[in-house]
Amino acid sequence: MSLWFFLIGIPLFCYGSLAVAKPELAAKGVLKFPRSSALGAVLAVAAWFFTAYELDTIGIEAFDKFLKMFPAELWILAAVLSVLTIKWMDNLLPIRAVCALMMLFPAEMFPMIRLSETPLRLCLVVFAYVCIITGMFGMFYPWRIFQFLRWRTEKVSRVKMDGAVVLSIGVLFAALGTLSFLQVIK
Numbered sequence: 276m277s278l279w280f281f282l283i284g285i286p287l288f289c290y291g292s293l294a295v296a297k298p299e300l301a302a303k304g305v306l307k308f309p310r311s312s313a314l315g316a317v318l319a320v321a322a323w324f325f326t327a328y329e330l331d332t333i334g335i336e337a338f339d340k341f342l343k344m345f346p347a348e349l350w351i352l353a354a355v356l357s358v359l360t361i362k363w364m365d366n367l368l369p370i371r372a373v374c375a376l377m378m379l380f381p382a383e384m385f386p387m388i389r390l391s392e393t394p395l396r397l398c399l400v401v402f403a404y405v406c407i408i409t410g411m412f413g414m415f416y417p418w419r420i421f422q423f424l425r426w427r428t429e430k431v432s433r434v435k436m437d438g439a440v441v442l443s444i445g446v447l448f449a450a451l452g453t454l455s456f457l458q459v460i461k
Contacts, residue, residue, distance in 0.1 A: 276387065276388050276391050276393075276396060276399070276452075276455045277452045277453070277455035277456035278387075278452075279384050279387065279388060279399055279452075280399065280448045280449065280451045280452030280455060281448070281449065281452040283399070283402060283448050284444075284445045284446075284447070284448025284449040284451075284452055285445070285449060286445075287441050287442070287444050287445030287448065288442060288445030288446060288448075288449055289445070290438070290441055290442075290445075291438045291439065291440075291441035291442025291443070291444075291445050291446075292438075292442055292445075293438070294434050294435065294437060294438020294439075294441065294442070295435055295438040295439055295442055298431045298434035298435050298438065299431065299434075301428075301434055301438060302428035302431070302434045305424050305427070305428050305434075306424065306425065306428055308369055308370075308424075309367050309369055309370050309417075309420075309421045309424065310367070310369075311369055312365060312368075314369050315361070315365060315368030315369040315372060316361045316368070318368070318369055318372030318373060318376070319357055319360050319361055319368055319371070319372040320357045320361075321372070321376065322372045322375035322376050322379070323353040323354075323356050323357045323360065324350070324353045324357070325375075325376065325379050325380075326353065326375070326379065327349040327350050327352065327353035329379055329382055329383075330342055330349055331343075331349050331350075333382070366417075367417040367418065367420075367421055370413055370417040370420050370421060371413070371414060371417050373410075373413070374409070374410040374411075374412075374413035374414045374417070374420075375410065375414065376410075377406040377407065377409055377410030377413075378406075378407050378410035378411060378414070380403070380406070381403035381404075381406065381407055384399065384403060385400075385403070388400070391461065392461045393455075393460040393461055395451055395460055398447065398448070398451060399448075402444075402448075
């Protein structure tokens with residue numbers, strides 16, 4: 276469980292710290308993110324291969340009939356779909372790719388934290404469900420996420436406030452990760 280607290284908490288801590296300390300720089304980065312072709316390509320490839328991995332391991336018989344007709348079919352499809360997505364869906368691709376990853380990561384996290392004894396695991400569960408819902412919304416309406424990001428970065432006070440909230444969550448998850456690593460919480 277400590278792994279997941281750290282995997283989620285450290286990036287949140289880093290972004291939150293940047294947004295609080297240098298809000299102009301954070302706002303600039305947030306505004307450049309949705310139109311970054313290189314970042315969109317990397318994230319899209321990661322999302323497609325993560326999707327292939329999940330479909331390969333989850334074992335849904337109805338899908339397996341079509342997606343496992345020959346060896347490595349899923350991985351070939353992931354490669355082809357990565358190229359096609361980068362070529363034909365480049366508008367707001369980083370947002371779409373991050374939303375895909377937000378919908379996928381809980382499938383790996385839930386089985387690992389399910390048997391944890393502490394109710395503090397629910398912090399991860401609630402965060403994961405917020406990510407899933409945000410990912411589903413952003414996958415279909417990436418321009419709304421883009422509009423929200425523009426609105427959020429219009430004023431330095433909004434960037435700082437957002438940074439403080441994200442930093443608080445990052446600190447909480449890092450602290451819980453440390454406590455879990457030290458086996459204070461199980």
